[in-house]
Each structure stands twice: as C-alpha cells, then as structure tokens.
Amino acid sequence: MTIKEGLSWARAQLQEACERPAFEAELLLAYHLGKDRMYLLTHDLDSFADVDAFKKLIQRRAADEPYEYIVGSASFYDIHLGVEEGVLIPRPETEILIDLVAEIIEKENITRIAEIGVGSGAISIVLARKFPLLHIIATDICDTPLKVAGKNIETFGLSQQIELRKSNLIDEVPEELELVVSNPPYIAEDFLLESNVIDYEPKEALFGGRVGDELLKQIIVDVKERGIRYLACEMGYDQKEPLQEFVNQIGVEYIRFYKDMAQFDRGFIIKF
Ligand SMILES: C[S@@+](CC[C@H](N)C(=O)[O-])C[C@H]1O[C@@H](n2cnc3c(N)ncnc32)[C@H](O)[C@@H]1O
Numbered sequence: 001m002t003i004k005e006g007l008s009w010a011r012a013q014l015q016e017a018c019e020r021p022a023f024e025a026e027l028l029l030a031y032h033l034g035k036d037r038m039y040l041l042t043h044d045l046d047s048f049a050d051v052d053a054f055k056k057l058i059q060r061r062a063a064d065e066p067y068e069y070i071v072g073s074a075s076f077y078d079i080h081l082g083v084e085e086g087v088l089i090p091r092p093e094t095e096i097l098i099d100l101v102a103e104i105i106e107k108e109n110i111t112r113i114a115e116i117g118v119g120s121g122a123i124s125i126v127l128a129r130k131f132p133l134l135h136i137i138a139t140d141i142c143d144t145p146l147k148v149a150g151k152n153i154e155t156f157g158l159s160q161q162i163e164l165r166k167s168n169l170i171d172e173v174p175e176e177l178e179l180v181v182s183n184p185p186y187i188a189e190d191f192l193l194e195s196n197v198i199d200y201e202p203k204e205a206l207f208g209g210r211v212g213d214e215l216l217k218q219i220i221v222d223v224k225e226r227g228i229r230y231l232a233c234e235m236g237y238d239q240k241e242p243l244q245e246f247v248n249q250i251g252v253e254y255i256r257f258y259k260d261m262a263q264f265d266r267g268f269i270i271k272f
Pocket of ligand 1: 088089090091094116117118119120121122123139140141142145167168169183184185204205206
C-alpha cells in the first residue's frame with residue numbers, strides 16, 4: 001500500500017469518528033512512520049511497512065479512542081505530556097487557570113502550593129517550569145495518575161520541585177501552604193458525555209458527585225479550614241450561581257469567576 005492509498009483508506013474509516021478525518025489520518029500515519037506530515041506529502045507514492053499495524057491504529061481511532069491515548073502523548077501549554085488510559089487528557093481551558101494562578105504566585109511571591117488531582121501533571125509541571133523556586137505537593141486519589149505524573153515530572157527534571165502524594169483532596173498534606181490549585185472532577189453523574197470521553201477517560205477524573213459540584217464545595221471548605229489564603233479551581237459552565245451562594249454562606253474575602261475561550265463560566269479564584 002502506498003502512503004497516498006493508506007491516507008485515502010484511513011480518511012474513509014475516520015469519517016464518522018473525527019471532525020477532521022484527513023488531518024487525523026495524516027497525523028496517525030506520520031506517527032506510525034515516525035516522520036512528520038510533510039514527509040507524507042513528499043513521499044505519497046512510496047509503499048510503507050507494517051500496514052496492518054497502521055490499520056489497527058486507525059481502527060482504534062474509528063472506535064472513538066482519543067488520539068492522545070493512541071499515541072501516548074498530549075500537547076498542553078508549551079509542552080507534550082505522556083498520557084495513557086486512566087489519566088485525563090489535559091484540556092486547553094485549563095491553561096487559563098494556570099495563567100491566573102501564575103499571576104497570583106508572581107504578585108504575592110508564593111513559594112508553597114498544593115495541587116489537588118494531579119492527573120498527568122499538567123498544571124503542576126507548567127507552574128514548576130514557570131517558577132523555579134516554587135514547591136508543589138500534588139495529590140491524587142488514583143494510582144495511574146500518580147504513576148503517569150511521576151514519569152512526566154521526571155522527564156522534565158522537576159522531581160525536586162513537585163512532590164506527589166496519594167491523598168483524598170489535601171487530607172494527607174499537613175504542610176503550610178499559601179495556595180491550592182485544582183481542576184477537580186466537576187461533572188454531574190447523569191450528564192451525557194460523548195463516547196470518546198465516557199468510554200475512555202477515567203470516571204474518577206470526570207464526575208464530581210450527583211450534582212457535580214460536591215467535590216468543589218468540599219475543597220473550598222477544606223482550604224478555608226486550613227487557613228490557606230488562595231484557592232483557584234476550574235468548574236463547570238453552570239456552577240457559578242450555586243458556588244457564589246455557597247461562598248456567601250461560608251464567608252470569603254472575595255471570589256472572582258473567570259470564563260473560558262468560548263465565554264462559558266469556567267472557574268474561580270477565592271481569597272479567604
Ligand atoms: C479533571 S482531572 C484533572 C487532572 C489534571 N490536573 C488536569 O488538569 O489535566 C481530576 C483528577 O482528580 C483526581 N481526583 C478525583 N477525586 C479526588 C480526590 N478526592 N482527591 C484527590 N484527587 C482526586 C482524579 O483521579 C483526576 O486525576
């Protein structure tokens with residue numbers, strides 16, 4: 001099979017599963033060959049090896065498996081992170097949370113923070129790279145994220161700055177902290193998700209409880225009770241009102257909500 005024929009076959013297979021079947025066919029063939037996409041254009045009449053293995057990659061994608069799990073890597077902020085099933089694929093909207101936290105760290109000269117729900121390590125790794133004096137204790141309740149984050153932290157040489165800890169929220173983090181950041185699970189239990197998410201991504205990373213904001217509220221309470229000054233979290237597009245009411249009841253210095261690129265409410269910063 002030539003590269004041109006392979007791409008044409010793959011495009012047809014990916015028609016239903018992908019918004020951009022031609023693009024993903026090229027990405028997966030380039031990945032299979034260990035080359036870049038330009039190579040495909042300049043060698044389109046060449047035959048390529050191990051066609052069966054390539055077809056298996058395409059069949060996985062046609063069955064809605066996310067591209068990132070197939071290639072074992074996700075692009076996030078200015079880096080690529082190793083990912084595998086059992087770990088949430090980092091989302092572009094989480095980059096906004098990082099920029100807002102970075103502003104606070106810079107303004108307040110913060111050096112000790114915790115992240116709840118480290119996943120692939122996306123938030124902690126980007127923050128540690130931005131602030132070489134920052135020390136982060138990053139928790140997760142599941143083993144696979146702790147393993148994958150550990151590998152990513154090592155890849156970026158950040159083991160001195162980021163300490164991983166298996167913990168429910170910050171229960172196992174007694175150290176003094178100035179800020180907590182989290183992109184916790186915040187989706188309601190009965191929310192209908194697309195097949196590429198619900199069939200492949202870990203439930204522990206998605207669902208925050210029956211209503212969805214239960215874990216967020218617990219994080220707010222825990223951080224306030226511990227006397228930590230700042231909390232920055234991502235949240236669901238429909239959670240601004242209930243969270244505003246909740247913090248009105250418990251009392252905070254301020255809560256500032258922020259929106260994502262699509263102008264949906266997407267998170268908040270609390271100063272206690
Ligand atoms: C939405 S993912 C976020 C992953 C990563 N921080 C990111 O932004 O890509 C939420 C993470 O929180 C973890 N998690 C869920 N419940 C938790 C809990 N009670 N305590 C600590 N981590 C928890 C999940 O295992 C998952 O890795």
